[in-house]
Amino acid sequence: MTGLVVYLAGPGKSNEHENPHVVAGHESIVFAAPAGEMSHEDAIALAGELDTARVVFGTEVSVTSRRKMNAAIDDGVPRSVALADATSDQNVWHCSLSLKPEEGELSDEKWATIAADFMKEMDFDDADSPRAPARWVAIRHGKTKAGGDHIHIAASAVREDGTKVNTFNDRKRAQAACNTLEHRYGLDVLQSREQQLGGRGSKPAEQGRADRAHLPETGRDVLERRVRAAATASKTEAEFVRRLRGSGVLVRPRFTKGTTDTVEGYSVALRPNQGEGPVAAVWYGGGKLSKDLTLPRLRSEWDTTTEESANAVDEWTAAKAGKPAKRSGPEAVVADPKLLARAAEDLERWNEYLTSIPVTDRAQWARAAGRTSGVFAAWSAKVENRPGPLAHASKQLARAAQLPAHQRAAKPAGVVSAGGAALIVMACKPGLDATTGYILLLRQLMKATEAIAAASRAAGNAEYAHDLEIVTRERLSEVHTRLEGIELPSAADVYREGTAAEVDATRAAYTVDELTDAESAQRVAQVMAPPPSANTPSKPRTSEQPRRVQPKKPKRERDSRDGR
Known part of the structure; x- marks a missing residue:
């Protein structure tokens, strides 16, 4: 407890903490808290007050991570050792309540009211409950790195009578409490939480790696x-x-x-x-x-x-x-790229099935979003060497697949599944001869995304529907345009770029046979993936094959040849 409160009242990791002060807390904490900005000594004294019940009653609060224990056992660690390593002392409970940067700031008085209501919802300090309260404090010390106004809450997991606070499933209960308070105090309501569309967030350690x-x-x-x-x-x-x-x-x-x-x-x-x-x-x-x-x-x-x-x-x-x-x-199996047309036909039937799902059948729409997301993920795995439009579409659609286990929908009998399209996409070797199939596939996937967006809007989730529409209008439409811009190779019409000077003077032509599978895949991947950043150094282009230099054809002749 001392370490936590001293940190909250200190300068922070990058001197980002400004004017740390107490805005709310258990009645005995508010009485003992210093007025105005907290000092290091104030923080140590306050931590002692928060820890009083645990010290007086000698209550131990230990929690075992079953996931960590089972993982260690799977790795061959003896069960007794795995149990000991996965068990830790958790007598301190800590969380933060934060606003979006665009929501502005609240007054200390407003934060105090919200904090008190939150701790009541979490059953730490509820005057109407027969349970004894636990000591807690809400400290405000400036904005987050992203610019959001926020407070931190530090609480003892031991109540005033020495019993333990039930912190089981506290993350889920805290999210429900936040949703209640957002409505109660006119704050921005997080639609992804309210509609249960939120994906698993990244932890700071993961983002740091x-x-x-x-x-x-x-x-x-x-x-x-x-x-x-x-x-x-x-x-x-x-x-x-x-x-x-x-x-x-x-x-x-x-x-x-x-x-x-x-x-x-x-x-x-x-x-x-x-x-x-x-x-x-x-x-x-x-x-x-x-x-x-x-x-x-x-x-x-x-x-x-x-x-x-x-x-x-x-x-x-x-x-x-x-x-x-x-x-x-x-x-x-490595499949013929011609099968991509078959994948597009499967998705066409898949889209016909989507039109039959009632707007009120949320479980089936969640399944449909998850399966469509999987096709995008399979395609991304095949042609995107870094997260691009396909990966983004997969991530956005996956949000709609997040339903509690008891609400999951069974696979309808006799209905075509989008899995066949995903299988074909993963089996086909990317190349210029697959471009037409990719275009057909993308059009059907865009239709599926639009259908899921329309169902979300009809179900009252306009914000998420708008996000999906942006995916279709901007990210996927851009891919469609770039795919249509690829010239399919002919016997004497596959070009490889050289240096700027070479392009200005001549263009080197290769026949289809001279263009390797790897080079074809690279050409398609360059179209599908977002352009590299300006800071990314380009690698020198090399060729082990002899070049046949041809004079550059006049623009009018090329336009006539292409039918444009």
């Missing part, structure tokens, strides 16, 4: 997209495991206690890059990535016959042991 490595997104975001792509493209659980492992993801099953043939959950991690040194992999359970990526949710879309379940156990076991896959399946 990404920033230090100069990565455009966190490892959690990468894993969510890869898991979603693999899950949507797979027809069986065994295929899902193999796809994940083939995409550079470490996979670890969670077996039911006392069994070696019943998998009830899984965890994934990105494989540490070589050269990073002894960096431990950061593991996430499927449900920690997204609510619709738990194993029970994913199984509702797969073939779960007895034979396939046995195959899945074999693949999970091999993954846990770090051994090669037991068998191969559709994930090992």
